[in-house]
Amino acid sequence: MADPMNWKRNIQVRDLDESDRFEMRCKTCKHVTYLTRSMICTSPEREFLYLDEVEAGEVCKARGCRGAVTLSRASKGDTSAFVGGLA
Amino acid sequence: MRKPETIERLYLDFDGFFASVEQQADRRLRGRPVGVVPFEGTDRTCVIACSKEAKAFGVKNVMNVNEARQLCPDIVLVPQKPDLYRRAHNTLLAEIESVIPIDTVKSIDELTCRLDDGGRRDPVPLVDRLKRTLANNVGTHITSSVGIAANRQLAKIACKVGKKAGETYGNGLLIWKPEDLPAPLFKLTLEDIPGVGENMAGRLYRSRIQTVEQLYNLQPKHMRKLWHNVTGERLWYALHGYDIQAPAAERGMFGHGRVLPPESRSLNGAYEICRLLMIKAARRLRRGGYYCAGIWLWLSIRDGQWQGKHRLPIVHDDQAVLAGLDRLWSQVRSELPRTMTVFRVGVTLMDLSPADQRQLDFLENDDRTRQKWERAAGAIDRLNAKYGRTVMALGMWKPPAGGHVGGKISYTRIPTAEDFW
Numbered sequence: 122m123a124d125p126m127n128w129k130r131n132i133q134v135r136d137l138d139e140s141d142r143f144e145m146r147c148k149t150c151k152h153v154t155y156l157t158r159s160m161i162c163t164s165p166e167r168e169f170l171y172l173d174e175v176e177a178g179e180v181c182k183a184r185g186c187r188g189a190v191t192l193s194r195a196s197k198g199d200t201s202a203f204v205g206g207l208a
Numbered sequence: 209m210r211k212p213e214t215i216e217r218l219y220l221d222f223d224g225f226f227a228s229v230e231q232q233a234d235r236r237l238r239g240r241p242v243g244v245v246p247f248e249g250t251d252r253t254c255v256i257a258c259s260k261e262a263k264a265f266g267v268k269n270v271m272n273v274n275e276a277r278q279l280c281p282d283i284v285l286v287p288q289k290p291d292l293y294r295r296a297h298n299t300l301l302a303e304i305e306s307v308i309p310i311d312t313v314k315s316i317d318e319l320t321c322r323l324d325d326g327g328r329r330d331p332v333p334l335v336d337r338l339k340r341t342l343a344n345n346v347g348t349h350i351t352s353s354v355g356i357a358a359n360r361q362l363a364k365i366a367c368k369v370g371k372k373a374g375e376t377y378g379n380g381l382l383i384w385k386p387e388d389l390p391a392p393l394f395k396l397t398l399e400d401i402p403g404v405g406e407n408m409a410g411r412l413y414r415s416r417i418q419t420v421e422q423l424y425n426l427q428p429k430h431m432r433k434l435w436h437n438v439t440g441e442r443l444w445y446a447l448h449g450y451d452i453q454a455p456a457a458e459r460g461m462f463g464h465g466r467v468l469p470p471e472s473r474s475l476n477g478a479y480e481i482c483r484l485l486m487i488k489a490a491r492r493l494r495r496g497g498y499y500c501a502g503i504w505l506w507l508s509i510r511d512g513q514w515q516g517k518h519r520l521p522i523v524h525d526d527q528a529v530l531a532g533l534d535r536l537w538s539q540v541r542s543e544l545p546r547t548m549t550v551f552r553v554g555v556t557l558m559d560l561s562p563a564d565q566r567q568l569d570f571l572e573n574d575d576r577t578r579q580k581w582e583r584a585a586g587a588i589d590r591l592n593a594k595y596g597r598t599v600m601a602l603g604m605w606k607p608p609a610g611g612h613v614g615g616k617i618s619y620t621r622i623p624t625a626e627d628f629w
Contacts, residue, residue: 131306144625146625154596193299196622199459200314203454204455207443208219208364208453
């Protein structure tokens, strides 16, 4: 059973940093595009949306698809290396 | 250096991460011994990760497939899916951050957090909440082990010990308070200490240091001397509970490597994969905001290896790095027989400069043609980003069977969706 405080239900768009990126992955065709705070905030009131509401309102951007999408946080890629085995 | 008087760090390590993500994603694999292999269709490869069910039979990570089959005849071998593991990592981290802020991501399946006052006083409810959140919102088949101690290194060791302490592998929790140490450390072997690999253990044995207790009782400068560098001294402070951790490392290169599938082990096949890897590395270079001044090519061939370097002007466009690769590849063709088998390749863009600190050689002209190629590379990147896949590239774009070119998961890098385009 999903926790009522799933991370997407816990974060509002206004909580996001400009550098935060989210992946939008189509559930139908698996097409991936990125979403940032400025792309979500097409109008001022959208700042108050929770991320699960953003996810529910988005559709796949691939031509002719318009499938539902899953929103996930995009990693920045780099990790903090182990130096000589030191964590 | 500060020596914490209580527990301050949490270290979380997912159990058999790749294999448990496979089990979570595919219910047919649940409860069965699973081994993840780089690609299908050959036994001349190794199991890169295995499930706890396979571990119970003695199968280990990075074990030859034939050896794994001997130990566990029913093992189910599945080809790796780096994009699936990457997405699982992102989802799991988002859920963890809803419970506790993440201090540092150490690898695709390891991370550390700082405990707040409540967590320091009573960490068990925090860990319960963390595990419950992951089980409820991601799945029950991806489990994790947690170690808690005064610093990251001790928390990592506690995590590793806790993983194997229960009746079954994984899902552990071990808390080492400063007052409990060093007794639990003394029960370990030297090789259980991260930072003591096979070679270092050999060096310690030759110096008549055979137990962790003997290592612990050395002086910091003695450990520095044994290690031949400052890492030994740092490890001493870490084992004694001081607040020390790995220093931040600066990026020095962008590289990709790949074990070649059997059908690509000719010189022509290897070149095509090197070209794809080079383009992928150049894309990452541009995304990271860097330029490079050299490329390095490495081939693992029958009975040995070949490597070569080529200097470049300070560039980041595909045309420049591919021209450099062609120069190196003409050397390969002149030095190796035409029938040579290539097993692995690696390409690296090195001598990096951040884009805003690019210092051109005053004898090199940053000519108009170069700038035009840079604009072309930028336009290609934008088109690929718009369509979410490689719709345009310089030259043929034929990813090899098995895919995932440039999507390799290493200790220092977790690929992004763009790496799979």
